[in-house]
Amino acid sequence: MKSAAAKCDWFFPDTFLPDISDGISHEALCVLNVEDQDAHLTLKLYFEDAEPMEGFEAVCPAQRTNHIRFDKFFSRDGKAIPQCKGYAVWLHSDVPVLCQYTRVDATKPDRALMTTMGLSV
Amino acid sequence: MKSAAAKCDWFFPDTFLPDISDGISHEALCVLNVEDQDAHLTLKLYFEDAEPMEGFEAVCPAQRTNHIRFDKFFSRDGKAIPQCKGYAVWLHSDVPVLCQYTRVDATKPDRALMTTMGLSV
Amino acid sequence: MKSAAAKCDWFFPDTFLPDISDGISHEALCVLNVEDQDAHLTLKLYFEDAEPMEGFEAVCPAQRTNHIRFDKFFSRDGKAIPQCKGYAVWLHSDVPVLCQYTRVDATKPDRALMTTMGLSV
Amino acid sequence: MKSAAAKCDWFFPDTFLPDISDGISHEALCVLNVEDQDAHLTLKLYFEDAEPMEGFEAVCPAQRTNHIRFDKFFSRDGKAIPQCKGYAVWLHSDVPVLCQYTRVDATKPDRALMTTMGLSV
Numbered sequence: 196m197k198s199a200a201a202k203c204d205w206f207f208p209d210t211f212l213p214d215i216s217d218g219i220s221h222e223a224l225c226v227l228n229v230e231d232q233d234a235h236l237t238l239k240l241y242f243e244d245a246e247p248m249e250g251f252e253a254v255c256p257a258q259r260t261n262h263i264r265f266d267k268f269f270s271r272d273g274k275a276i277p278q279c280k281g282y283a284v285w286l287h288s289d290v291p292v293l294c295q296y297t298r299v300d301a302t303k304p305d306r307a308l309m310t311t312m313g314l315s316v
Numbered sequence: 317m318k319s320a321a322a323k324c325d326w327f328f329p330d331t332f333l334p335d336i337s338d339g340i341s342h343e344a345l346c347v348l349n350v351e352d353q354d355a356h357l358t359l360k361l362y363f364e365d366a367e368p369m370e371g372f373e374a375v376c377p378a379q380r381t382n383h384i385r386f387d388k389f390f391s392r393d394g395k396a397i398p399q400c401k402g403y404a405v406w407l408h409s410d411v412p413v414l415c416q417y418t419r420v421d422a423t424k425p426d427r428a429l430m431t432t433m434g435l436s437v
Numbered sequence: 438m439k440s441a442a443a444k445c446d447w448f449f450p451d452t453f454l455p456d457i458s459d460g461i462s463h464e465a466l467c468v469l470n471v472e473d474q475d476a477h478l479t480l481k482l483y484f485e486d487a488e489p490m491e492g493f494e495a496v497c498p499a500q501r502t503n504h505i506r507f508d509k510f511f512s513r514d515g516k517a518i519p520q521c522k523g524y525a526v527w528l529h530s531d532v533p534v535l536c537q538y539t540r541v542d543a544t545k546p547d548r549a550l551m552t553t554m555g556l557s558v
Numbered sequence: 559m560k561s562a563a564a565k566c567d568w569f570f571p572d573t574f575l576p577d578i579s580d581g582i583s584h585e586a587l588c589v590l591n592v593e594d595q596d597a598h599l600t601l602k603l604y605f606e607d608a609e610p611m612e613g614f615e616a617v618c619p620a621q622r623t624n625h626i627r628f629d630k631f632f633s634r635d636g637k638a639i640p641q642c643k644g645y646a647v648w649l650h651s652d653v654p655v656l657c658q659y660t661r662v663d664a665t666k667p668d669r670a671l672m673t674t675m676g677l678s679v
Contacts, residue, residue: 204319227570228604243381258609260646281381281383293677304666305427305667308671308672312571314321330537362500404469428550432674446563451660549668553658556675
């Protein structure tokens with residue numbers, strides 16, 4: 196492993212996809228893979244009032260970044276991420292990666308940004 | 317325990333509830349519980365010029381997230397969180413959880429966002 | 438010590454005090470002291486093109502928070518923090534504390550916010 | 559070493575240089591060197607659809623901070639950082655340093671800010 200900072204599990208307790216109809220507002224879960232093997236990612240979504248959703252998958256190739264835009268991200272069976280609803284994410288990777296979350300909210304209409312690294316150990 | 321990143325104690329030195337009269341501005345302390353047991357949360361609020369406030373409680377059910385909105389959060393004896401006053405929070409949970417804090421300030425009137433994971437060990 | 442998350446040394450590589458003439462823009466270094474002893478804080482400021490500045494001191498009393506506003510913070514010999522100039526901060530405390538940094542920029546004129554926990558070990 | 563929080567490797571999965579033609583929008587990777595030796599920094603940039611870029615170098619002198627503005631940062635052979643394209647950064651230093659990333663987006667036209675400490679171990 197090239198860095199001990201890379202991990203297989205990352206947690207994001209505050210995810211929220213704004214109304215994306217303006218074409219700018221979005222969330223992105225940004226993954227960096229500095230290893231020489233592709234990383235296969237699976238995301239589990241947790242809600243306040245419903246069972247977790249599974250089936251969201253992505254790949255972050257070796258020596259690449261993948262900025263996963265949640266406004267354009269669908270589960271294996273075609274489900275979109277719900278808009279305007281608080282949820283949370285557990286990302287699991289088969290290869291250690293590094294993860295940061297960013298939200299862009301342009302609904303007011305000026306742009307607001309927030310970012311944080313994920314939680315891991 | 318499903319992840320060593322989940323912890324029982326989380327600290328947030330900079331909390332501040334803006335004037336919430338616009339119906340948009342708020343703070344949220346977002347909790348993720350990936351365990352199979354409900355988590356019982358107690359929050360202690362620290363101030364610059366007064367004794368800490370206690371009696372703020374919430375539940376984050378098993379396999380759920382709880383985005384605790386501080387503009388709608390009251391202590392057991394009905395006290396609200398003071399607006400426009402800097403304070404700090406210690407969240408304790410009986411089950412290990414993951415915690416992130418977000419502030420939405422729409423008082424200017426455009427929206428400003430900030431977020432950070434809590435401090436823990 | 439009440440929490441192992443509390444530490445005596447905190448680092449903030451990106452500090453920048455905007456033009457504060459609007460009365461809203463500011464930086465705050467927010468300290469939480471959950472111990473039963475007062476914490477005496479000393480801050481060392483690092484610059485890109487000059488020797489570090491010392492002599493900035495504050496107290497965070499036992500069981501209190503101190504949101505140190507850098508627009509109203511002066512060294513022992515009356516020096517203010519320079520505006521519109523990138524710098525960095527090392528905060529040292531004699532009692533373990535928890536630290537978060539927040540910047541409010543209202544110079545555009547709408548409000549922008551950013552926050553992060555400090556770096557420590 | 560003066561602090562165990564200082565590290566030689568820092569990771570930033572979500573970097574994105576906005577359109578910088580307004581003269582305000584930018585990214586900065588802010589480095590703090592509290593040691594008594596100069597730190598020589600090398601940055602490796604990772605993309606979604608291309609090989610990593612190398613050759614980006616900077617110095618953070620002893621007891622100084624360096625707020626590296628990516629809108630004014632060029633590789634040894636004169637390459638600029640691409641605008642409006644998601645990427646990621648691995649910063650390596652020969653002396654342990656502390657690193658924070660900040661983005662300023664003024665393209666809307668009001669200012670949006672986001673910041674986070676880098677990932678390290």
